[in-house]
Structure formats: C-alpha cells, structure tokens
Amino acid sequence: MAATRPYYADRGLSAAFYDTVTAADARLAGDLEIYAALAPEGGPILELGAGTGRLAVALAERGFSVTGVEIAPAMLAQAAAKRTELDPEVARRIELKRGDMTALDLRRTFAAVICPYFTLAHVPRGAAWKNTFATAARHLEAGGLAAFHLPLPEAMRQAAPGSPELPVLDRPAPSGGRLRLYVRERAFREDVGRLDQVIEYVELDARGAVLRRSLERLTYYWTDPEPLAAGEGLVPDRAPIPLGGVGEIHVFRKT
Numbered sequence: 001m002a003a004t005r006p007y008y009a010d011r012g013l014s015a016a017f018y019d020t021v022t023a024a025d026a027r028l029a030g031d032l033e034i035y036a037a038l039a040p041e042g043g044p045i046l047e048l049g050a051g052t053g054r055l056a057v058a059l060a061e062r063g064f065s066v067t068g069v070e071i072a073p074a075m076l077a078q079a080a081a082k083r084t085e086l087d088p089e090v091a092r093r094i095e096l097k098r099g100d101m102t103a104l105d106l107r108r109t110f111a112a113v114i115c116p117y118f119t120l121a122h123v124p125r126g127a128a129w130k131n132t133f134a135t136a137a138r139h140l141e142a143g144g145l146a147a148f149h150l151p152l153p154e155a156m157r158q159a160a161p162g163s164p165e166l167p168v169l170d171r172p173a174p175s176g177g178r179l180r181l182y183v184r185e186r187a188f189r190e191d192v193g194r195l196d197q198v199i200e201y202v203e204l205d206a207r208g209a210v211l212r213r214s215l216e217r218l219t220y221y222w223t224d225p226e227p228l229a230a231g232e233g234l235v236p237d238r239a240p241i242p243l244g245g246v247g248e249i250h251v252f253r254k255t
C-alpha cells in the first residue's frame with residue numbers, strides 16, 4: 001500500500017475536502033444547537049480543535065464570541081479564509097489561534113468550552129486526555145460548561161461497512177467532479193481502546209478520471225471520560241446527549 005498521511009496534514013485531501021465531507025455527514029445534524037445552548041447570549045465560547053471553522057462561524061453568526069484553537073495549519077487556514085468573507089461584525093466575534101489543546105493557556109476564561117466532533121478522540125487517551133480536561137477546566141468560569149463529543153465504543157468496534165472496494169461516500173466535489181471515500185483498513189484494539197483506520201480519498205474529474213488520491217490515517221481513542229474530567233474538577237452536568245447514532249456529547253460543569 002502507498003504511504004499514508006496523517007489526517008488533516010498539509011496537502012492532504014481530508015483537510016481539503018473537510019467541508020464537503022462534513023456537509024454530507026448526517027451524524028453531526030443538530031450539534032450546533034446543542035453547543036449554542038451551553039453558553040449565555042454572546043458567550044464567550046472556546047472551541048478546542050476548531051478545524052475549518054464549521055461551528056465557530058455558525059456560532060458567531062448567532063451572536064456568540066468564539067475563540068477557536070486548532071493545531072493543523074491546513075485546517076486553520078480554511079477557517080481564517082472563511083472569516084475574511086464574513087460580515088465584519090460577525091468576523092470580529094471570531095478569534096482563531098494555532099495551538100495544542102493538550103497544552104493550552106490563554107490566560108482568560110470562557111462561559112463554555114466545546115470540543116466537538118470526536119476531537120478529543122484524536123489524541124491518545126491517558127496524559128493527552130487528562131491535559132485536555134485540565135485545559136477545559138483552566139479556561140472555564142466557575143459554573144461554566146464543557147462539552148466533549150466522543151464516539152460510542154460500540155460504534156468503534158463495528159467492522160468496516162461493506163467491501164473496501166465500495167465507497168462509503170460519493171459526493172459532488174466543488175471542482176465539478178466527484179469525491180469518493182473508501183475505508184481501506186479498519187481495526188479496533190480493545191486493549192488500548194484505539195480504532196485505526198486508513199481512508200482513501202479519490203477526487204475524479206467530470207469524466208470520471210482520477211485527479212488526486214490520498215491515503216490518510218485516522219485514529220480514534222476512547223476511554224471513560226468521567227474519572228479524568230473529575231480529576232480536573234469537572235463533574236457531569238447531565239446524561240450524555242446522543243448524536244447521530246455513533247457518538248454522544250458529554251457535558252461537564254466546573255465546580
């Protein structure tokens with residue numbers, strides 16, 4: 001098999017087509033409303049792993065001040081480009097920063113901290129998870145809420161859907177051709193709570209010829225978040241909120 005890139009790498013297609021893929025992902029439907037309900041009018045909200053600004057832009061359009069922290073330059077650049085296209089009043093409510101949520105100190109607090117769409121699952125469980133909960137606690141006002149969207153372990157254990165030769169997604173690409181995604185490898189390791197996947201992105205032109213292809217490695221980690229959150233003074237605020245059948249949003253309150 002050809003060399004694989006990490007997800008969201010420079011020149012990778014997972015970054016280039018992030019918005020195309022998430023727009024088609026029904027498993028995220030309704031997440032914006034859940035996060036918007038966690039902060040008072042205006043926010044402020046800290047988003048850990050802001051990606052291309054999918055939620056930061058939508059929350060700012062609803063009147064929230066949002067600070068988005070993102071580690072991958074290829075994702076942050078798209079968020080920054082979107083920000084320049086917004087109404088200046090909305091753009092002023094968005095602050096974007098390159099940073100690592102496992103080691104972040106902005107020296108200010110927020111009414112809510114959100115860590116959407118499996119972002120916590122992208123970093124190894126253990127120290128990286130513990131440090132991310134510490135980041136959330138450090139940046140929350142007393143009584144503020146932190147939300148972490150995690151995959152369900154039973155969904156992570158499921159075998160790859162169908163055959164590796166059948167696309168799991170086949171969508172029009174912005175270029176006028178098509179984008180197809182294939183799950184080439186998928187294995188869950190129970191002992192370390194880790195799902196390893198290799199996803200192939202294939203971009204076709206309007207006549208079906210391959211323009212670009214890229215093998216990208218997507219790893220998710222899972223462990224019970226509650227003990228790690230409790231260690232940082234974050235207690236469950238409610239039962240986890242199910243989302244899209246494959247994940248749930250854990251909401252904690254800073255004591």
Ligand SMILES: C[S@@+](CC[C@H](N)C(=O)[O-])C[C@H]1O[C@@H](n2cnc3c(N)ncnc32)[C@H](O)[C@@H]1O
Binds near residue numbers: 102117
């Ligand atoms: C699935 S995307 C979610 C993007 C956005 N929050 C959304 O909901 O559309 C996960 C993002 O988290 C970022 N990320 C992963 N590890 C990170 C870390 N340690 N610190 C900051 N961002 C991180 C990735 O680069 C990626 O952009």
